[in-house]
Amino acid sequence: MAEVVGGFLMPHNPMLTSAPPGLADPVKSGNVFSAFEAVSKRVTELRADTVIIIGDDHYTNFGPHCIPRCLIATGDVEGPIEPWLGIEKTIIENNEALANHIMVSGFGDGIDWAFAKSITVDHSIAIPYHLAVRGVPGLKAIPVYLNAAVPPVIGSRRAFQIGESILRAVQSWEGAERVVIYGTGGISHWVGSAGMGQVNEAFDQQILAMAGAGDVEGLIALSDDRVLEEGGNGCLEIKNWICAMAALPGSKADLIAYEAMPEWVTGLGFAELRKSA
Amino acid sequence: MSSNAIEKALWQAISNPRQAELLRENPGAYLDGFRLDECERALVTSWNVSGMAARDVSPLLLMMAYTAINGMDKMPEYVQRIHQ
Numbered sequence: 001m002a003e004v005v006g007g008f009l010m011p012h013n014p015m016l017t018s019a020p021p022g023l024a025d026p027v028k029s030g031n032v033f034s035a036f037e038a039v040s041k042r043v044t045e046l047r048a049d050t051v052i053i054i055g056d057d058h059y060t061n062f063g064p065h066c067i068p069r070c071l072i073a074t075g076d077v078e079g080p081i082e083p084w085l086g087i088e089k090t091i092i093e094n095n096e097a098l099a100n101h102i103m104v105s106g107f108g109d110g111i112d113w114a115f116a117k118s119i120t121v122d123h124s125i126a127i128p129y130h131l132a133v134r135g136v137p138g139l140k141a142i143p144v145y146l147n148a149a150v151p152p153v154i155g156s157r158r159a160f161q162i163g164e165s166i167l168r169a170v171q172s173w174e175g176a177e178r179v180v181i182y183g184t185g186g187i188s189h190w191v192g193s194a195g196m197g198q199v200n201e202a203f204d205q206q207i208l209a210m211a212g213a214g215d216v217e218g219l220i221a222l223s224d225d226r227v228l229e230e231g232g233n234g235c236l237e238i239k240n241w242i243c244a245m246a247a248l249p250g251s252k253a254d255l256i257a258y259e260a261m262p263e264w265v266t267g268l269g270f271a272e273l274r275k276s277a
Numbered sequence: 278m279s280s281n282a283i284e285k286a287l288w289q290a291i292s293n294p295r296q297a298e299l300l301r302e303n304p305g306a307y308l309d310g311f312r313l314d315e316c317e318r319a320l321v322t323s324w325n326v327s328g329m330a331a332r333d334v335s336p337l338l339l340m341m342a343y344t345a346i347n348g349m350d351k352m353p354e355y356v357q358r359i360h361q
Binding site: 058151191192196 | 281284285288289292327330335336337338339340341349355356359360
């Protein structure tokens, strides 16, 4: 039987690969890239063969004509779609069989997945892939998009339910995959809106503390209005974290690194989701 | 006032290099293809991004469109404008 063997929380900030050299404090940026390496190392230790990356489209793939609430890539994947990201477009190997099972199993759970038979992913998938998947030999990636970016955004409770459904799907899969799940994005950042450039470190630490305590209900209880006020529109991406946490019930987030980086317009947090012994 | 037509115009521009070029070179002609009133046209042609944000145009889209049409090096200028 397949199983979820681990989970991680991490940013997907496009500045990681596109910012001009020297813009950021080298110590801080060094810590950030070391955190991605630490994730890759742990995923290797966990002998994972599939990662489910929870991201959110930034009005890039999906436009005013169609904005899916939740989408899973069930077929061909490549990326990134942004030519300015500083990452060469490459094929991303999907675990199509498991992705399709998660979709169909989700339908049974009441999750009306949109699906992509082919997709060129944006930075919310491409950054984690580039920095924390590509270096792990044999690791396949299943992209999942939640709408955490274009109002009306997905509800946090729904994000949690999708994570629960993903877990049920993995556990009912006939294969023997060892799956890890990445909740990506956040923490505080104002994307294109008034306030851009701010980082609210105190709020970031509050989010990390709640994740560290395994208080996913507390994260769900944070209203979108409060998150917008204190963490900016980009902080709504903690819904991706909530989804990942739901796939590891009872887990607590062990901090790997945190850096407040106004120069990259974001507070960047990394943690490993560990189940209590 | 509706943000929908503005978002459609901006999104189509960032999704199609030929449309982006038209918006850059001849915004009036480009915007003729969308159902914008005069006020909305003025907001787009003057790149009044804070004004468009106040009308609920997505800030993500505004930022992407501004830099796609005016150049990635114009990000600091965008940040200045969104705070006006």
